[in-house]
Amino acid sequence: MSVKRNDPCPCGSGQKYKKCCQAKVTYIGEMHTDKLWNLYDELIMFYNHLIEETKSFFSKEVNEEIPDLIVEQHVIAQFFYETNDPRGRRTMLKEYIEEQCKTVPMVPSVRQIFKNWAHVSPMLLKLEEAKGNDVYEAIDYFSTEPFSVKIVEREVPPLEDGVLYFGNMLSFGDTLVSFAFDLMLPLEPSEPMLRVLEEMMDQVNTYSANVYMKNNYEAVVSLIFAEMDGIVGNEELEWEDEAHENVAELYIAACKYFFAGADADGSLGASLWHSFCETYHPNVRKPEKYAAGLHYFINSIYLEPTTAPTRRNSLNFMRRVPQVFRKYRGH
Incomplete structure (x- = not known):
């Protein structure tokens, strides 16, 4: 799905696309994409290190083995979405990115995209069309904003049956990639869960589904696990x-x-x-x-x-x- 420069911006700001989100979309060459994948792999290694540290901590504190999926979701919530400053602006992920930017050589376009990873967001996408090379056109289930998403090492069911894709989305320029954890859900059987999720959002009157899912990440994931x-x-x-x-x-x-x-x-x-x-x-x-x-x-x-x-x-x-x-x- 393409958005023309003079079309209303799909983010819902009311501005034209050229004066809003188009400026945030960065296109990069294949060599620079490889550099982003290297940064992605290093981030995965750091995430796995946090997983092991968390397991060790809770095995001592709780004196009980905690299921891996619960540990993983806890680490994602703490690393990506929990802020550690009074103004609520700094996460562990942002601190990690700032440190990497100081020590790892990057061209400006890669650096800008890498910095934007600090704004990672959980998203629920409805897959629309396969574009090849594991890339799919999709829309945000709640806002209907269009995206391209690359689904790595995942078997995707037939799209005509209706497929939802949940993940913590990082930007690779004009394409999203889920980090560390993702889920594939059939659309029709998931409708009761989606109604519950929408009800939860209505209770807090949130202006954005993605903001709600970021602030209530573990509750949302537990609901999706329940659906699965x-x-x-x-x-x-x-x-x-x-x-x-x-x-x-x-x-x-x-x-x-x-x-x-x-x-x-x-x-x-x-x-x-x-x-x-x-x-x-x-x-x-x-x-x-x-x-x-x-x-x-x-x-x-x-x-x-x-x-x-x-x-x-x-x-x-x-x-x-x-x-x-x-x-x-x-x-």
Whole structure:
């Protein structure tokens, strides 16, 4: 999809494309693209180092093995999206890029694109057309803004069935590339999840879906994981332990009575609990206390801070996932 210079800018600014985002699009030659891929590979190495450090830290602090996918999403959130200055402008990724710019020789066009990686954003794209060389034309699912995206080492399903592509997108000039983690989702079965996500965004009145996903990255990813596991919806769940099922039933009853929000019918929380039980096999003696902990957990993640419970909101998602049902069972 091409945008002409005098067309309205697809970012929604109201300006013409030539006076808005066209100036941000940088075209680079093949040799300079190779340099960007080298920088990308070095960033992957640094990311993998952070993964190993985080695993080591939590194995000592939590004294429990944490699933790799949870560690990875925690590191992405902390490295890409958590700011570490009072004005909320500096991330670990930005600091990394600044250090690399000081020590690694780059031509100006490569340097500019590399610096723009500090503005990485999670995006949900609908793939439209294959262009060859693993490049696809796509539109942002929420804004309908057009993009080209290169999908690396991934088998893409037939596009006529409707395919969504989620990732943390870096710019390679006129093409996006997902960093470290991406997901492919069928469009039609994902519609219940998308409605939940849109409901979550409406609750905080965000002006941009990408800004919301950046600020609530781990909650969004957990919702997408739930969709991939067949969690969102009315599918029947099979329970190995009656006590586990009792927790889910109590939680659903509480949601229907008290809670009119993203999980009004209780299906999301019940199914996340199902996945937790399959992984950790908790010994549940008092289902009502686990159900209370589950209710607190879902509220604290999926509601905006002004309406969510305040107790332990400062705890990050990484620490809550493996311990939540023990930590809050007395809630």
